[in-house]
Structure formats: structure tokens, C-alpha cells
Amino acid sequence: MSNAVSALNGQEAKGDVTVRELGLTGMITLRGDFEDENFGAALSQITGAGVPDVRHFVQAGDFTVLWMSPDELLVILPYEKAAETVAAFDAALKGTHFLAVNVSDARALISISGDFANEVLAKLSPVDMSADRFTAGMVRRTRLAQVAAAFWMLPDGSYNLMCFRSVADYAFGLLSTSAKAGKVGAI
Amino acid sequence: MLILHCPYCGVYAEETELHAGGEAHLKRATIGDSDEAFEEYLFMRENKKGVHLERWRHANGCGKWFLCARDTATLEVYGTYPAQTTEPPADIVAAITAKHPGWSWKEKA
Numbered sequence: 001m002s003n004a005v006s007a008l009n010g011q012e013a014k015g016d017v018t019v020r021e022l023g024l025t026g027m028i029t030l031r032g033d034f035e036d037e038n039f040g041a042a043l044s045q046i047t048g049a050g051v052p053d054v055r056h057f058v059q060a061g062d063f064t065v066l067w068m069s070p071d072e073l074l075v076i077l078p079y080e081k082a083a084e085t086v087a088a089f090d091a092a093l094k095g096t097h098f099l100a101v102n103v104s105d106a107r108a109l110i111s112i113s114g115d116f117a118n119e120v121l122a123k124l125s126p127v128d129m130s131a132d133r134f135t136a137g138m139v140r141r142t143r144l145a146q147v148a149a150a151f152w153m154l155p156d157g158s159y160n161l162m163c164f165r166s167v168a169d170y171a172f173g174l175l176s177t178s179a180k181a182g183k184v185g186a187i
Numbered sequence: 188m189l190i191l192h193c194p195y196c197g198v199y200a201e202e203t204e205l206h207a208g209g210e211a212h213l214k215r216a217t218i219g220d221s222d223e224a225f226e227e228y229l230f231m232r233e234n235k236k237g238v239h240l241e242r243w244r245h246a247n248g249c250g251k252w253f254l255c256a257r258d259t260a261t262l263e264v265y266g267t268y269p270a271q272t273t274e275p276p277a278d279i280v281a282a283i284t285a286k287h288p289g290w291s292w293k294e295k296a
Contacts, residue, residue: 055198070251126200141250142247
């Protein structure tokens with residue numbers, strides 16, 4: 001078996017806003033009917049978290065569950081737990097209409113932290129990033145310049161961003177350039 | 188800049204997050220239908236200068252299709268509604284009729 005490596009192997013661009021690839025992280029796409037009792041029960045039994053509100057996420061221990069669309073969630077968890085968690089979903093939801101897929105190696109996760117992290121993202125996305133509009137706990141699927149991305153704000157004020165692995169280098173370049181260019185002060 | 192409200196995720200998405208999908212409320216022709224019905228379904232499209240009902244997809248977002256009533260000349264948006272709708276809902280029709288008395292979708296039908 002070859003060793004698993006993340007898209008950018010933990011690359012980091014330090015500065016007033018630091019951009020860092022988060023390394024190997026487990027990610028599971030979970031689709032199903034949120035209204036279904038089985039679905040909610042299986043989710044809370046396996047992850048300890050309930051179904052998050054629209055465009056929000058919930059954290060429970062090692063697990064973070066993010067709202068992606070009206071029928072899709074993303075579960076973030078330790079890399080080595082991904083396979084067994086998919087198997088647990090498969091067993092718990094057997095017979096219902098659902099989908100659980102391990103997408104850990106198909107995506108990249110990048111952390112953006114620092115005092116004007118929101119401006120670094122605002123320069124690249126058509127999203128209102130002002131402090132009173134985009135708050136901790138919120139998730140937004142959008143585009144980052146020319147590629148699809150999703151980002152969310154953590155309680156400490158930093159952001160995590162997810163994109164496809166194939167565009168990780170492009171996304172990292174965008175974010176680090178935006179961070180290096182400095183604060184605009186518009187928001 | 189066109190800004191549409193996505194009825195699924197609640198985002199006021201701007202044009203670059205969206206993908207246009209052409210005319211809304213098409214009726215699919217199926218086995219046993221006449222050649223004329225197939226021609227209508229496959230090729231005949233509205234090309235309005237004025238109120239138009241369209242499909243849009245929140246492509247760089249939640250990925251869902253939704254429907255939108257807007258004016259192609261003024262870019263005024265009358266409202267958006269879920270794709271699981273076979274005809275324009277009453278509130279959308281009311282918003283359009285307020286501006287265009289006597290309006291109806293596909294008058295020729």
C-alpha cells in the first residue's frame with residue numbers, strides 16, 4: 001500500500017493571515033432525507049451530532065457535520081475513521097434511500113486564520129463577509145474565483161475551506177496571494 | 188448584475204453563482220404523442236422581450252434547480268420558486284399581474 005498524502009502535504013503561507021492546508025482529514029458525503037427519523041437517528045448515533053440548520057454546521061467531539069444542500073451533508077472526521085464510519089452508515093441506513101461516500105482523498109481542506117481572514121475570502125467570493133452577516137457556525141457553498149468551494153467560520157474566528165483536490169494548488173495560491181496583498185479595510 | 192433568491196438554501200445568489208437553464212414549465216412529450224407535440228417539446232421555445240419564466244440552477248452553491256419569473260428587458264425579478272412546481276404559484280402571478288395587467292403564461296396555448 002502506498003502512503004496516503006493530502007493534496008498539498010500541509011503547505012503553509014504564514015503572514016498576518018495564515019493560509020495552511022490541513023493535511024489528511026476524513027470527509028464523508030452523506031445524502032438522504034433529513035426528515036426521515038432513521039436518518040436523524042443514524043446520524044446522531046454515529047456522529048453524536050444532529051442535522052444542522054440550513055447553511056450551518058454542528059460539532060460533536062471528533063465529528064463536524066455541515067449542511068451542503070437540502071439533501072446533502074458533509075461529515076468531517078479523523079482520516080483513519082472514515083472507512084469504518086461509512087460502513088456504520090451503510091449498516092444503520094440499510095433499506096432506506098441514502099448515500100454515504102468517503103470523499104477524503106477527493107477533496108482538500110485549507111485553513112485561513114488571522115485578523116482579516118474574512119477579507120481574504122471576500123476578495124475571492126461573491127459573499128457578504130461582514131462580521132454581522134457571516135458569523136461563526138455558518139457554512140457557505142460558493143465559488144472561489146473560478147472554482148467551486150465551500151467555507152465555514154469556526155468559533156475562534158478562523159475559516160476552513162474545502163475544494164476539490166485537483167484545484168487545491170489553485171485555491172491555495174489564490175488565498176495566499178489575497179492574504180499577502182493585505183487588508184483592504186472595506187468590511 | 189442579476190441577483191436571484193435560491194428557494195432551497197435561502198442565499199441571494201448573484202449571477203456568477205448561477206447557471207441558466209432555459210424556459211420553465213415545459214411539458215414533456217412522450218410515447219404515443221404526435222410529431223407536432225414532440226416538435227413543440229423539443230424545439231419551440233418562448234423568446235420573450237418582457238416577462239419570462241425560466242429555470243436556473245444554483246450551480247456554485249447548493250446545486251439545486253429552481254424557477255424564476257423575471258422581465259428579460261428590465262431585469263426586474265418577480266420572484267423565485269421551487270422546481271417541483273408545475274405552474275407559476277399565485278403570489279408570483281399576482282406580482283407579475285400588478286405590473287402587467289392581464290398577463291398570462293403562454294397566451295398562445
